[in-house]
Amino acid sequence: MLRWTRRHVLAAAAVFASVIAGPVLPAQAESVLRVIPHADLKNLDPIWTTAYISRNHGYLIYDTLFAMNEKFEPQPQMVDSHEVSDDNMTWTFKLRDGLKFHDGADVTSEDVIASLKRWGARDGMGQQLMGAMGEMVAVDASTFQFKLSKPYGLVLESIGKISSNVPFIMPKRVAETDPFKQIEDNTGSGPFVFVKEEWVPGSKVVYKKFADYKPRSEAPDAASGGKIAKVDRVEWTYFPDQTTAMNALINGEVDFFEQPANDLAPLLEANENLVVEINDPLGSIGFSRFNHLLPPFDNAEVRRAAIMAMKQEDYMQAAVGDQKYWKTCYSVYPCGTPLQNDKGSDVMATGDLDKAKAALSASGYDGTPVVIMQPTDIPLLSAFSLVTAEKLRNIGMKVDVQAMDWSTLTSRRAKRDPVADGGWNIFHTWWIGADVIDPMSIAFSGDPEKGWFGWPKDNELEEARSTYANATSAEEKKAAAEKVQERLWTIGASAELGQFYNPVAYRNNVKGLIKSPVQFFWNISVE
Amino acid sequence: MVFYILKRILATVPVMGVVALFVFLMLRLSPGDPAAVIAGDYATAEDIIRIRETLGLNDPIIVQFTRWIGQLLRGDLGISIFTNLPVTTLIVQRLEPTIMLTLTTIIFTIVVAVPLGTLAAWKQGSLIDRAVMLFSVAGFSVPVFVLGYILIYVISIKLGWLPVQGYKSMFTDGVIPFFRHIILPTVTLSVIFIALIARMTRASVMEVLQEDYVRTARAKGQSEFKVLMKHAVRNAAVPIVTVIGLGIALLIGGVVVTESVYNIPGLGRLVLDAVLKRDYPIIQGLILLFSFVYILINLLIDLSYTLFDPRIKY
Numbered sequence: 075m076l077r078w079t080r081r082h083v084l085a086a087a088a089v090f091a092s093v094i095a096g097p098v099l100p101a102q103a104e105s106v107l108r109v110i111p112h113a114d115l116k117n118l119d120p121i122w123t124t125a126y127i128s129r130n131h132g133y134l135i136y137d138t139l140f141a142m143n144e145k146f147e148p149q150p151q152m153v154d155s156h157e158v159s160d161d162n163m164t165w166t167f168k169l170r171d172g173l174k175f176h177d178g179a180d181v182t183s184e185d186v187i188a189s190l191k192r193w194g195a196r197d198g199m200g201q202q203l204m205g206a207m208g209e210m211v212a213v214d215a216s217t218f219q220f221k222l223s224k225p226y227g228l229v230l231e232s233i234g235k236i237s238s239n240v241p242f243i244m245p246k247r248v249a250e251t252d253p254f255k256q257i258e259d260n261t262g263s264g265p266f267v268f269v270k271e272e273w274v275p276g277s278k279v280v281y282k283k284f285a286d287y288k289p290r291s292e293a294p295d296a297a298s299g300g301k302i303a304k305v306d307r308v309e310w311t312y313f314p315d316q317t318t319a320m321n322a323l324i325n326g327e328v329d330f331f332e333q334p335a336n337d338l339a340p341l342l343e344a345n346e347n348l349v350v351e352i353n354d355p356l357g358s359i360g361f362s363r364f365n366h367l368l369p370p371f372d373n374a375e376v377r378r379a380a381i382m383a384m385k386q387e388d389y390m391q392a393a394v395g396d397q398k399y400w401k402t403c404y405s406v407y408p409c410g411t412p413l414q415n416d417k418g419s420d421v422m423a424t425g426d427l428d429k430a431k432a433a434l435s436a437s438g439y440d441g442t443p444v445v446i447m448q449p450t451d452i453p454l455l456s457a458f459s460l461v462t463a464e465k466l467r468n469i470g471m472k473v474d475v476q477a478m479d480w481s482t483l484t485s486r487r488a489k490r491d492p493v494a495d496g497g498w499n500i501f502h503t504w505w506i507g508a509d510v511i512d513p514m515s516i517a518f519s520g521d522p523e524k525g526w527f528g529w530p531k532d533n534e535l536e537e538a539r540s541t542y543a544n545a546t547s548a549e550e551k552k553a554a555a556e557k558v559q560e561r562l563w564t565i566g567a568s569a570e571l572g573q574f575y576n577p578v579a580y581r582n583n584v585k586g587l588i589k590s591p592v593q594f595f596w597n598i599s600v601e
Numbered sequence: 602m603v604f605y606i607l608k609r610i611l612a613t614v615p616v617m618g619v620v621a622l623f624v625f626l627m628l629r630l631s632p633g634d635p636a637a638v639i640a641g642d643y644a645t646a647e648d649i650i651r652i653r654e655t656l657g658l659n660d661p662i663i664v665q666f667t668r669w670i671g672q673l674l675r676g677d678l679g680i681s682i683f684t685n686l687p688v689t690t691l692i693v694q695r696l697e698p699t700i701m702l703t704l705t706t707i708i709f710t711i712v713v714a715v716p717l718g719t720l721a722a723w724k725q726g727s728l729i730d731r732a733v734m735l736f737s738v739a740g741f742s743v744p745v746f747v748l749g750y751i752l753i754y755v756i757s758i759k760l761g762w763l764p765v766q767g768y769k770s771m772f773t774d775g776v777i778p779f780f781r782h783i784i785l786p787t788v789t790l791s792v793i794f795i796a797l798i799a800r801m802t803r804a805s806v807m808e809v810l811q812e813d814y815v816r817t818a819r820a821k822g823q824s825e826f827k828v829l830m831k832h833a834v835r836n837a838a839v840p841i842v843t844v845i846g847l848g849i850a851l852l853i854g855g856v857v858v859t860e861s862v863y864n865i866p867g868l869g870r871l872v873l874d875a876v877l878k879r880d881y882p883i884i885q886g887l888i889l890l891f892s893f894v895y896i897l898i899n900l901l902i903d904l905s906y907t908l909f910d911p912r913i914k915y
């Protein structure tokens with residue numbers, strides 16, 4: 075039998091101490107930014123999916139022809155210069171010199187055209203652009219043209235779109251992939267290279283600096299300007315557990331937490347080594363979406379009555395909490411954006427149960443039960459669902475809240491069937507501000523064939539959107555945008571539940587965050 | 602014995618067939634559609650239909666099933682709907698963390714629970730016995746994630762002794778980083794099994810300690826230690842080993858929570874993510890793998906009885 079001598083005890087203590095103390099590591103030559111992203115990256119193709127995490131991945135490894143600044147003005151990015159014919163029908167673009175893909179090949183007009191075609195097959199705004207496009211022509215390796223078949227006022231806004239699907243430029247061989255199939259080659263021309271060998275789907279993603287990236291000389295401004303990679307590596311580690319993520323940040327095991335839950339913010343704010351701030355000036359907008367095809371919400375007056383009951387403060391307090399992170403906003407476009415206005419928004423600003431009850435009574439509501447789909451795995455939307463249920467019951471509607479997970483909801487909301495056959499009446503979601511910044515968002519469509527779930531039908535709305543798309547002056551756009559908003563509130567397309575913000579949290583040695591609706595990782599250094 | 606082993610292995614084929622059919626049908630008949638998840642908020646009904654066609658999800662169920670069985674017979678678990686990577690690749694990526702966490706948990710559990718249960722049985726009715734029983738009840742009652750949060754808060758945040766999260770491979774990152782990262786998850790996951798097995802050990806050893814041969818051994822002057830280890834525990838081993846085997850099935854469920862709390866990229870998280878997203882090939886592949894592993898473990902447990910009780914022969 076082993077007898078413990080003093081030597082054994084000392085050896086065991088030394089081993090124990092080394093395990094607790096940790097290894098002595100050589101000084102790291104590489105600078106690394108360790109990020110907790112808001113979701114796990116499963117799809118690497120930002121055209122095949124609209125998932126925001128895939129979009130963020132795209133921004134790291136791809137580049138775009140134009141990009142939005144913080145005023146939502148499209149700025150040249152890969153493009154050096156462009157000219158527009160007097161009739162606005164021919165657009166000629168010249169690429170910047172020295173643009174290279176990660177495999178060393180030059181970026182050419184052929185790559186651009188193929189990429190835009192693939193993007194245009196999937197993206198709503200891209201489809202609008204392609205609908206007005208006569209042909210795209212590669213004049214030479216660095217010059218290409220758009221020859222429009224009809225006037226279109228959002229050419230640069232389309233190819234400079236900031237959020238999903240972003241018109242990222244890929245090599246032609248990659249862009250020729252069927253738009254309904256995923257790409258398998260992740261070569262881009264962006265400031266970082268995707269390190270596929272280190273990718274663990276659902277857990278870890280690694281990017282390394284692209285040494286041959288040629289940034290613009292301007293200062294970074296939202297998605298536009300110089301994209302300078304100030305770290306050698308960016309490592310995304312997805313945490314399924316928010317509390318563990320918070321603890322990892324507090325303990326210095328990660329540098330940046332993209333989307334901590336709002337209720338964790340006070341704990342993070344209390345830590346002297348951390349910075350907690352709102353980095354997205356637009357935030358997100360909560361939506362309560364009606365099914366316009368089925369009773370009772372096939373009646374616009376019933377929809378408007380329901381909207382009148384929905385007081386934004388109640389939703390925001392229930393779902394978000396701290397008033398630092400939300401505000402009321404009765405414009406369909408996020409407050410603080412150029413198109414914000416108050417046309418027709420009285421209905422949303424009502425927030426009065428008695429008025430809503432009177433309006434419901436006048437609408438002829440016949441007691442048809444309302445099925446609300448409640449995704450219990452998303453706390454924000456679960457809270458929205460319960461608040462809506464209470465509001466509608468309080469004004470005299472019969473409500474059936476059906477609990478499910480988000481995956482089930484996404485498949486059920488695509489059904490146009492009656493409720494008895496698996497249909498629905500209300501679901502809740504949110505849009506990030508950048509996605510509802512103008513009338514072209516699918517959320518504002520009045521075309522039930524091509525529009526968003528809920529399928530409102532309103533020709534006047536579609537005309538106003540078309541007017542906006544074809545408008546060439548800021549005044550015309552503003553007028554059209556106001557008309558769109560007026561129609562949306564008149565027909566009661568959706569209820570908007572408030573504008574809320576998710577803070578970011580990071581160690582105080584992290585510098586250079588860019589204020590933007592999308593999280594970018596260039597310009598960030600770890601000191 | 603060899604014939605017995607072969608018979609058991611052959612018997613896994615129909616069992617796996619039933620599992621395959623069951624899991625396939627359960628997934629296809631459950632609500633939720635991966636195409637709708639993929640298509641996202643911007644999707645039109647046409648987008649979803651098109652994605653379903655591309656993924657082969659619009660084919661008749663019998664066609665989909667036949668296609669999948671054909672792949673299985675070729676050793677191909679299919680391609681993940683979301684990542685477009687082979688399911689086998691995803692499983693191999695995640696295998697090591699789960700195996701290591703499971704192994705360390707089992708070893709730690711046995712090393713702690715068996716002596717604890719034996720001690721409690723030996724000192725039946727004493728303060729030690731009561732303490733072990735109290736621990737057993739508490740250990741079985743505290744949810745895994747609560748214990749995890751407490752350990753992280755105390756050990757990692759307040760004392761700074763060990764990291765909060767993550768996994769380091771013994772083979773690529775070194776032994777010390779491996780142990781530093783595995784200690785807390787192992788302890789967290791072990792507590793419930795220590796509680797279960799300590800209690801089972803106590804009950805089994807207590808029963809054996811009443812036997813005539815134990816009285817005889819004592820009467821012949823054998824030390825208490827030898828009486829316990831050579832006679833009592835060895836004869837009580839069969840039911841203890843059975844419970845350990847059953848516990849491994851529970852371990853799979855506990856691993857999911859522990860991997861989420863400690864951010865360990867293992868199979869537990871892989872299956873959880875796949876279920877939430879309805880990534881059918883991953884769910885199917887993993888359930889088959891878990892079923893096979895469980896059948897194998899039961900076979901090994903049954904074979905181990907021959908080590909503890911020479912009267913058992915196959």
